[in-house]
Amino acid sequence: MGTGHYFWAIFYFASLCSASLANNAKINFREKEKKVLDQILGAGKYDARIRPSGINGTENAPTLVYVNMFLRSISKIDDYKMEYSVQLTFREQWTDERLKFDDIQGRLKYLTLTEANRVWMPDLFFSNEKEGHFHNIIMPNVYIRIFPNGSVLYSIRISLTLACPMNLKLYPLDRQICSLRMASYGWTTNDLVFLWKEGDPVQVVKNLHLPRFTLEKFLTDYCNSKTNTGEYSCLKVDLLFKREFSYYLIQIYIPCCMLVIVSWVSFWLDQGAVPARVSLGVTTLLTMATQTSGINASLPPVSYTKAIDVWTGVCLTFVFGALLEFALVNYASRSGLNKANIHKENMKKKRRDLEQASLDAASDLLDTDSNATFAMPLVRHPGDPMALEKLRQCEVHMQPPKRPNCCKTWLSKFPTRQCSRSKRIDVISRITFPLVFALFNLVYWSTYLFREEEDETF
Structure with missing residues (x-):
């Protein structure tokens, strides 16, 4: 075997040794964590029923819990x-001197637990809560970190x-303040005090979107409460929400304005179009009443008057007033026609009486002194007063009618003065209703918009 083979064999053996040492180090490190947990949380060593001591280990001082x-x-x-x-995501942080441990020269930064009942926990509850639940998918969304200095x-x-x-x-020009209150249930301020964490205790996710509101700002404060059992620590967050008005402008205010304006079309219809004017008035009135009931159905029954109640009430009054206006016009028109018919009958009777009187006068003129009539011409002497009077009466009755002027020609379109009175009601309504509604809008918007600015206190 050559020298090269020996070199590679030694290198391979050294690599195996280093990997084995690293694995042993990891195993020893995890074993160290287990030993630390057993050391601080072992049976008979830690009692989760006893609250931690106060600042600097003072037994009589209250435990301070910082919240964010x-x-x-x-x-x-x-x-x-x-x-x-x-x-x-709710967080609490406090110090428990009993949970201090050796960090192995900074290698063990903190211990993580997923069981909250292993250590002492503050008895915090949300005082204005109606419903609530924890999140357990896929695992319970909760953890407890224990730091070497005993901080939890x-x-x-x-x-x-x-x-x-x-x-x-x-409403709907309002701003609402909704609070989130947290307090201790059993520990008084002598034993437990909640404090807001310094810096930025409340954080809000970016691009928070609400359908009909905007979160303008929020404020953290304290709300300690005193009862006959003691004083309890309390924290609160006030959230200021501004209602988005554009939705209500499109869904409520503009449709109501349109209904009021449509009801004014009745003033421009002919007085004889009774079915059209009645149908228009009743339809707009029912539509406005339905709109009002739909608005109130989405709101709680309260004892005071809301801004939307003033708006819908006045709009409903205008629509109802347009319907009453037609009833008044119809009554004035029928009254005028009755009086006109009576006047016509009286004029006809007077005309017949005048014609009869003329015939009687002519008859008397012919019968008087018939002998003298045949002997003398039909022309009376100027000095005969009786003849002159009868001739004057005949001339008065036989005179042609005078030529009417332009005003009388315009008035002649209506049978009587009573009928023109009903027409004047429509003409006056065409001007009065829009002017009063415009004045109401001016008062309404100026009043509630200024009140909104004055009430914008936080």
């Missing part, structure tokens, strides 16, 4: 139930449905 979270998503904000759903990090992913009391006076 990561908001992954906000799925919905329900106006009717006054709640919202959120998915978050607990992290878990949870989904919560939380109560959010809302003030809907400015």
